[in-house]
Amino acid sequence: MTSPDGLSPQTPDHPADPEVPWQRLHPLSVWASAAVAGIFLVPSAIVGTIVLAVLGQYPWVFFPVPGSLAFLALTTYLDLLRLRATRYRVTDERMEVRSGVIAKSYRSIPRERVRSVDVAAPLYVRVFGLCSVTVGTGEKVGSGGSDQLQLIYVTAEQGEGLRRDLLHRRAPRRTGDAEGADGSGTAGAAEEEAAEEEAADEVELARLVPAWLAYAPATAATLGVGLGAIAALLGLNAQTGGVGWDWVSGRLGLPTPEQMSSFVMARLLMVVPLSLLALLVSGVVVLTLAAVETWWNYRLTREADGTVRLRRGLLTSVSLSVEGRRLNGVTLHEPFVLRSVGGADVRAVATGLSAADEKKTSAKSRLSPGMPRARARALAADLMREEASPLDVPLTAHPRSALRRRFTRAGFVTVLGTVAAAALAWAHGLANQTWWEHAIRAEQEFAPVPLATPVLETTPTWGWGVLAVLLGVAAFWYALGSYRGLGHGLHPRYLVVRQGMAARDTVALERSAVIGWRITRSPFQRWAGLADVAATTAAGSGMYAATDVGLGQGLAWADAAAPGLLEPFLVREDGGGASGAREREGA
Amino acid sequence: MSSDAPRLRPPHHRVDRRAVWWWTTRSLTVTVVLTAVPVVPALIWAPPRSWFLLAAAVIGGLGLLITVVMPQWRYRVHRWEVTDTAVYTASGWIWQEWRVAPMSRIQTVDTARGPLQRAFGLSSVTVTTASAAGPIEITGLDHTVATDVAERLTETTQATPGDAT
Known part of the structure; x- marks a missing residue:
């Protein structure tokens, strides 16, 4: 393998810098881990002892407590070895970490490759005044294959110092760093001074407005519960004598409420609405609490050197810093439910927010909780430092054939749904009394009150038809929404793509961050004159596509977005560039 | 259109x-x-x-x-081209893909020969950029051609400044 840039992380062929001393992790980190393990282990060992004593298993009574203590001692000892073996330092050019008790490892990354620094302090670590530091590099470091360097744990001051030193391109303040491990007074004073100075030239981009937490339950999971709530409303309707349904069915000539409700609601009336309400309330409570834990103390700031810093968290406080020039864009993320209540959240398109783990990426790249859409758009514009927000660029719609493709798919789903419904209706017609009795008995095995089978039994066979029609309507509505979501545009510094129905993402990506193009066409796309035109980039998910764009339209857009890159490989419609130009003049 | x-x-x-x-x-x-x-x-x-x-x-x-x-x-589909400024490839059959990467963004260049490729005297060239979209691969090249391409790519990219992101 050849590495043209000569910066392969495996080769420690840099000039050794004996000046900068190696630092250790904080000794307390071992005791922090031990205390946490002890909190879980010792009580369970005591409970074990009591249980064994009650059972009269005498020789064994003396096992759990000493056993768990020995285990604790062993893990603590191993942790101590790990602590002793781990050293790190930040020189003028590199960050270096030595670790490993048995298999020694040495990892070194040039400081200019540091993309993000993530300082996390879960509650049980915070009480010891410690934190963990994760340094994201956006590329694999060493043979371990991870693109991150982790230090578990260092003091909060060391963490803050690392965060600042690694992202601010200035030499590490050696006096402070050398003594940092001991947490000496001078180092602390220096930190405070620096922190004050920093706070002065920090620009606040966003701060938590507690009302935003109300957006937290607006997810698809709660929508499921919300659908249940509609069913509960129907139950309520039947309970109040079905006035509303009377009116509707009177107009449309549908079966009377007696016919409908007598079978479904007779005894389910109380059970169904109550359980649904309970589901809804508990769903909202759980989601809101989770949002409070995640987003409490939320602050998004930009520091003097352009570094964007996110701070959040109630029990686990998180501080994530992304170097300004590594923040290559912003995603406005609007999941369907959040979108329908007018909310959106903002995510970073940044290099070095670990691209390896998709889940982690989305967690780390989230720069805001759900907030009102206008606020989210303003925040996105602030993050990109643009007066005219790239998100306000008018987006070009994709060709009609993209809509036809989506309608074809919806039609396919409808046909499948109709066939399935017909098959079920046929089977429904065949099932006789004894069959239903067996089914009800079977359901009773699983649930105390059988709900599904009685409802099914009494539903007329045309109910399946209704279901098929509803499915068809939903499929075409989804297709239309998904087509309307498609769009692409250009801002002087950013390219913008939008897509998605279930979750609509509007991505603004810096045009200078585009490092290539990938055009793919399926047979259907070739037939319809469409293509997926994707910009590849080092940031975020690595590729952002204009989906089902007209081939000519998409290529013209890509060519304009990164001038010169695609140009040599393009021809105008009828072959030669010259003849194409002539034709244009004629037209 | x-x-x-x-x-x-x-x-x-x-x-x-x-x-x-x-x-x-x-x-x-x-x-x-x-x-x-x-x-x-x-x-x-x-x-x-x-x-x-x-x-x-x-x-x-x-x-x-x-x-x-x-x-x-x-x-009929698979084709490749290396210019002074970019690498350009086409691949696939039912589903087709075109890739373009500028020289300035190339990080590594490898050649690889599986046992089967070797039996036919073939090699493939893998061009990696910083993107998670995956490397660009030119498969089924004559071995000497592949070596030349890789050498040329390495020389050109070494001459280009920047950290390729």
Whole structure:
């Protein structure tokens, strides 16, 4: 393998810098881990002892407590070895970490490759005044294959110092760093001074407005519960004598409420609405609490050197810093439910927010909780430092054939749904009394009150038809929404793509961050004159596509977005560039 | 669509003609293995034998069809080109893909030869950029051509400043 840039992380062929001393992790980190393990282990060992004593298993009574203590001692000892073996330092050019008790490892990354620094302090670590530091590099470091360097744990001051030193391109303040491990007074004073100075030239981009937490339950999971709530409303309707349904069915000539409700609601009336309400309330409570834990103390700031810093968290406080020039864009993320209540959240398109783990990426790249859409758009514009927000660029719609493709798919789903419904209706017609009795008995095995089978039994066979029609309507509505979501545009510094129905993402990506193009066409796309035109980039998910764009339209857009890159490989419609130009003049 | 809508022109160079045989061999191997899967139980159990044999026939038939069609189709699609400023490739058969990467963004260049490729005197060149979209691969090149391409790419990218992100 050849590495043209000569910066392969495996080769420690840099000039050794004996000046900068190696630092250790904080000794307390071992005791922090031990205390946490002890909190879980010792009580369970005591409970074990009591249980064994009650059972009269005498020789064994003396096992759990000493056993768990020995285990604790062993893990603590191993942790101590790990602590002793781990050293790190930040020189003028590199960050270096030595670790490993048995298999020694040495990892070194040039400081200019540091993309993000993530300082996390879960509650049980915070009480010891410690934190963990994760340094994201956006590329694999060493043979371990991870693109991150982790230090578990260092003091909060060391963490803050690392965060600042690694992202601010200035030499590490050696006096402070050398003594940092001991947490000496001078180092602390220096930190405070620096922190004050920093706070002065920090620009606040966003701060938590507690009302935003109300957006937290607006997810698809709660929508499921919300659908249940509609069913509960129907139950309520039947309970109040079905006035509303009377009116509707009177107009449309549908079966009377007696016919409908007598079978479904007779005894389910109380059970169904109550359980649904309970589901809804508990769903909202759980989601809101989770949002409070995640987003409490939320602050998004930009520091003097352009570094964007996110701070959040109630029990686990998180501080994530992304170097300004590594923040290559912003995603406005609007999941369907959040979108329908007018909310959106903002995510970073940044290099070095670990691209390896998709889940982690989305967690780390989230720069805001759900907030009102206008606020989210303003925040996105602030993050990109643009007066005219790239998100306000008018987006070009994709060709009609993209809509036809989506309608074809919806039609396919409808046909499948109709066939399935017909098959079920046929089977429904065949099932006789004894069959239903067996089914009800079977359901009773699983649930105390059988709900599904009685409802099914009494539903007329045309109910399946209704279901098929509803499915068809939903499929075409989804297709239309998904087509309307498609769009692409250009801002002087950013390219913008939008897509998605279930979750609509509007991505603004810096045009200078585009490092290539990938055009793919399926047979259907070739037939319809469409293509997926994707910009590849080092940031975020690595590729952002204009989906089902007209081939000519998409290529013209890509060519304009990164001038010169695609140009040599393009021809105008009828072959030669010259003849194409002539034709244009004629037209 | 307007008359001056741009289109992609195919890259200049085709891959080596021997790649057709390489793809054929590869596809044939896969077909033989997959066809053998239902044949084994067909030899052991008598009663459902006809069903297993039917499955084997369907898999074998499809596999042979692919083996006949795919290599020719791929040979018509697969192309590559290295200019002073960029690498440009086309690949695929039913689903097709075009990739462009500028020289200034290339991080590493590798050549690789699997045992089967070596039997046909072929090599592939893998060009990695900083993107998670995956590397650009030029497969089925003559070995000497592949070595030349890799050398040229390495020289050009070394001459280009920047950290390729």
